[in-house]
Amino acid sequence: MPWRLLRFALSKKHPEPRMFTRHDRLKPAYDVVIIGGGGHGLAAAYYLAREHGITNVCVLEKGYIGGGNTGRNTTIIRSNYLTPEGVQFYDESVRLWQDLAQDFDLNLFYSNRGHYTLAHTDAALRTSRWRAEVNKHFGIDSEVVGPEVVKKAAPMIDLSCGGHAPILGALYHAPGAVARHDAVAWGYGRGADMRGVEIHQRTEVLGIGVVGGKVAGVRTNRGNIATNKVLCAVAGATPRILDMVGIRSPIYIHPLQAMVSEPVKPWLDPILVSGSLHVYISQSARGELVMGASLDPYEVQSTRSTFDFPESLSAHMLDMFPFLSNVKVMRQWAGMADMTPDFAPIMGRTPVEGFYLDGGWGTWGFKATPVCGKTMAYTVANDREHTLITGFGLDRFRNFALTGEKGAASVGH
Amino acid sequence: MKIMTCPVNGPRAISEFAYGGEIRSMPDPATCSDDEWADYVFNRNGSPGVKREWWCHLPSNTWFVAERDTARDVVLRTYLYEGEG
Ligand SMILES: Cc1cc2nc3c(=O)[nH]c(=O)nc-3n(C[C@H](O)[C@H](O)[C@H](O)COP(=O)(O)OP(=O)(O)OC[C@H]3O[C@@H](n4cnc5c(N)ncnc54)[C@H](O)[C@@H]3O)c2cc1C
Numbered sequence: 001m002p003w004r005l006l007r008f009a010l011s012k013k014h015p016e017p018r019m020f021t022r023h024d025r026l027k028p029a030y031d032v033v034i035i036g037g038g039g040h041g042l043a044a045a046y047y048l049a050r051e052h053g054i055t056n057v058c059v060l061e062k063g064y065i066g067g068g069n070t071g072r073n074t075t076i077i078r079s080n081y082l083t084p085e086g087v088q089f090y091d092e093s094v095r096l097w098q099d100l101a102q103d104f105d106l107n108l109f110y111s112n113r114g115h116y117t118l119a120h121t122d123a124a125l126r127t128s129r130w131r132a133e134v135n136k137h138f139g140i141d142s143e144v145v146g147p148e149v150v151k152k153a154a155p156m157i158d159l160s161c162g163g164h165a166p167i168l169g170a171l172y173h174a175p176g177a178v179a180r181h182d183a184v185a186w187g188y189g190r191g192a193d194m195r196g197v198e199i200h201q202r203t204e205v206l207g208i209g210v211v212g213g214k215v216a217g218v219r220t221n222r223g224n225i226a227t228n229k230v231l232c233a234v235a236g237a238t239p240r241i242l243d244m245v246g247i248r249s250p251i252y253i254h255p256l257q258a259m260v261s262e263p264v265k266p267w268l269d270p271i272l273v274s275g276s277l278h279v280y281i282s283q284s285a286r287g288e289l290v291m292g293a294s295l296d297p298y299e300v301q302s303t304r305s306t307f308d309f310p311e312s313l314s315a316h317m318l319d320m321f322p323f324l325s326n327v328k329v330m331r332q333w334a335g336m337a338d339m340t341p342d343f344a345p346i347m348g349r350t351p352v353e354g355f356y357l358d359g360g361w362g363t364w365g366f367k368a369t370p371v372c373g374k375t376m377a378y379t380v381a382n383d384r385e386h387t388l389i390t391g392f393g394l395d396r397f398r399n400f401a402l403t404g405e406k407g408a409a410s411v412g413h
Numbered sequence: 414m415k416i417m418t419c420p421v422n423g424p425r426a427i428s429e430f431a432y433g434g435e436i437r438s439m440p441d442p443a444t445c446s447d448d449e450w451a452d453y454v455f456n457r458n459g460s461p462g463v464k465r466e467w468w469c470h471l472p473s474n475t476w477f478v479a480e481r482d483t484a485r486d487v488v489l490r491t492y493l494y495e496g497e498g
Contacts, residue, residue: 239459250455253483298432301461301484306415308428341455397455398448 019190023198029226030058030198032380033218034233035205035241037061038070039181039366040358041233042188042199043373044380049195051374052381057197059189060220062204066185069235070366072303072335074258074292074413075181076271076282077367078115080135080142080173082127082408085391086344087138092388093371094175100370104187108179109285113270115176116150117412120165120276127407128171141174153270162319165276176271178282178290184369208244208355215245215354231356231380233372236301236336238359245352249360250397251338255296256363256413257309259332261324263287273412277316280412288330291317294411295337295363305334337362343410344403347376347392348385356380357394363413364405419470420477420493433467436478463489 007015032048034041037059048054061067077097079090101108119125128144135142147159147167160166189199200222207219208230217226232241238251263286273280278293293313296306310329318325339362340346346360358376365372375386385393391403418424435458440449458464461484468479468491480490 239457240461243460248452248456249459250457251459252457253459253461299464299483300486302486304486338459398451400451 019186020193020199023200026058026200026203026220026223026225027198031056031227032229032231033057033225033227034059034231035218036068036232036234036237037065037185037189037199037201038068038233038235039066039185039188039369040070040235040361040372040376041231042185042192043369044231044233044358044376045192045197045199045373046188046195047373047377048381049192049197052377054381055196057192058225059192059197059199060203060205060218061199061201064201065189065199066182069335069337069361070181070185070369072258072333073181073366074280074282074290075178075366076115076280076413077177077179078173078412079140079175079367080115080117080131080171080408082131082134082405083344083391083403084134084138085403086405086408087134087140089371089388090367091138091140093368094177096370096374097177097179100184100187104191106183106187106190108183108187110177110179111285112175112177113282114153115173115271115412116153116273117171117173118150118167118272118274118276119169119171120161120167120274122168124275125169128169131171131408135173143172145170145172154268154272156267156321156323157272158320158322161277162322165319178271178284181366184366188369188373205241205244208241210245210352210355213351213353215352228354229356229380230354231358231376233358233376235338235359235361235365238338238357242357245350245355247350247352247355247394249346249394250341251346251360253299253301253336254339255300255303255305255334256292256337257296257305257332257334258290258292259310259313259329260284260291261289262328262330264289264327272320274316274320275411277319278411279313279316279320281317281320289324289327292413295339296334301336303334303336305332339363341397342402343405343408345372345392346394347372347389348379348394349383350394362409364409417468417479417488418491419473419475420491421475422470422473425470429471431469431471433469433476436465436467
C-alpha cells in the first residue's frame with residue numbers, strides 16, 4: 001500500500017482536492033453553455049478552455065458525468081473507416097488518444113490490441129479490400145489478411161465458425177485499441193474544471209430560448225441562463241433538444257446493447273468483429289469478455305435491455321469460440337444510439353445562430369471523443385466549421401450528399 | 414415488449430415481426446419542392462412518444478399498424494391499415 005494513502009485514513013478532512021469543484025448555483029450568464037456531460041461535451045469544454053482561452057463555460061448534465069453512452073460503450077478505438085472524410089477525422093482522433101493520459105495525468109488504460117474485421121463472404125472481403133485501399137491512401141495501417149493470420153492472433157477461434165460461416169480473411173488494423181471509458185470523461189472533466197469551466201451535474205436543460213433566429217438562453221431545472229452559444233452533445237437525447245430549437249433532423253433512436261462475461265484468464269489479445277455473425281469481442285484488463293452486436297431492430301427511447309440479446313449473441317459467440325460454453329454472462333446493459341441514415345455524425349453550425357450540434361454519434365462515437373471535442377471547440381470559438389468536419393454538416397441531407405459509412409460502422413462500432 | 418399482437422394471427426413473439434418505421438404521408442414528388450422531398454426522405458420524428466408505426470408479421474406477411482409508446486416500449490393497440498384519417 002502506498003504510504004500516501006495513510007493520509008486519507010488519518011485526516012479528518014479529505015486531504016486532497018476533489019476531482020471536481022462543486023458549484024452551488026448557476027451563474028446568470030455564460031459565454032458558452034454545453035448540454036451533455038458525456039465525453040464529447042466535456043472534451044469540448046476542455047479544448048475551449050485549453051486552446052481557445054474561453055473559460056466562462058458551463059457543462060450541464062442531467063444525470064452524472066459519463067452516465068450516458070460514454071459509460072455504456074465497449075470502447076473500441078480505430079480509424080479504418082470507408083470515406084475519406086471519416087478516415088481523416090478518426091485518424092486525427094487516434095493520434096490525439098496517444099498522449100491523452102499524459103495530458104490528464106490519469107491512467108486511461110489505453111491498450112493497443114490490433115483490430116480484425118472478419119470476412120465470411122466474398123462481399124465482406126471485397127468491402128475489406130475497399131476499406132484497406134482507402135485507409136492506405138491516407139497513410140493508415142490497414143491490410144487484408146488471410147485466415148491463418150487470424151488463427152495466429154486468436155488461436156482459440158474455430159475458423160469454420162461451426163461449419164456454417166467459414167472465415168475467408170479479415171481486415172487487420174494494427175492501431176485498434178480499447179480504453180477505460182469513465183476515465184476519459186473524468187480526465188476531460190477535471191482538465192476543464194481546473195481551467196475554470198463549471199460542471200453542473202443533475203442539471204437538466206428543459207428549453208432553449210431563441211430570439212430572432214439566434215440563441216438567447218437556456219432554461220434548466222435549476223433556473224435560467226443567458227447565453228449566445230449552446231453546444232448540444234447529448235447523443236440519445238439529441239432529437240428532444242432539437243425539438244426545443246425547432247430543427248428537423250434524420251436522427252432516430254434505437255437501443256444498442258452490450259454484455260460482459262465473468263473474468264477469465266487472459267486469452268484474447270486482439271479485438272475481433274464479425275459483421276456476418278453480428279458480434280464483436282475483446283477482453284478487458286480485468287479479464288472480462290466485452291461483447292456486443294448490432295442495433296436493436298426498432299426504436300426505443302429508454303435503456304432497457306432484453307433477454308433475446310444475450311441469447312442470440314451467445315449463440316453466435318459460440319460459433320466462433322466453442323470453448324466459451326461454460327463461461328457465464330455477468331452483466332448486460334443498453335444505451336440509446338442516435339443513428340443517422342449514412343452512419344456518419346452530424347456536426348457543426350445549424351440554421352439557428354449560436355446553436356452548435358455534435359450528434360448522430362450512434363454506435364461509433366467513443367473513439368471520436370478527443371477529435372470531436374477539439375473540432376467542436378474550434379467551431380464554437382470561431383463560428384466556423386473546423387476543416388475536419390465539413391463532410392458532416394446537417395445540410396448534407398438537404399443536398400442529397402451523404403457521407404456513406406455504413407460499410408465500416410454497422411457492427412464494428 | 415416481448416409479445417406483439419398481430420391483428421390476424423394473435424399474440425406472437427416479437428422475433429416474428431419486422432418494424433417498418435413511423436407512418437408518414439408522402440408528398441407528391443411531381444409537385445413538391447426539393448426541400449419538401451428531402452425532408453420526407455431523410456428527416457424523422459426522433460423524439461419519444463406514442464407513435465403509429467408499420468409492423469409486419471413475417472411468417473404470414475401481414476402488414477399492420479401498431480400504436481406504441483416508444484419511451485416505455487409498450488404497445489397500446491394494433492389493427493389493420495384502413496387508409497389515412
Ligand atoms: C452499447 C454501446 C456500445 C458502443 N460501443 C462503441 C465502441 O466500441 N466504440 C465507439 O467508438 N463508440 C461506441 N459506442 C458509441 C459511443 O458510446 C457514443 O457515440 C459516445 O459515447 C457518445 O458520447 P457523448 O458524450 O456524445 O454522449 P453521452 O455519453 O451519451 O453523453 C450525453 C449526456 O447528455 C446528457 N443529457 C441528455 N439530455 C440532457 C438534457 N436535456 N440536459 C442535460 N443533460 C442531458 C445525458 O445524461 C448524457 O450524460 C457505443 C454505444 C453503446 C450504447
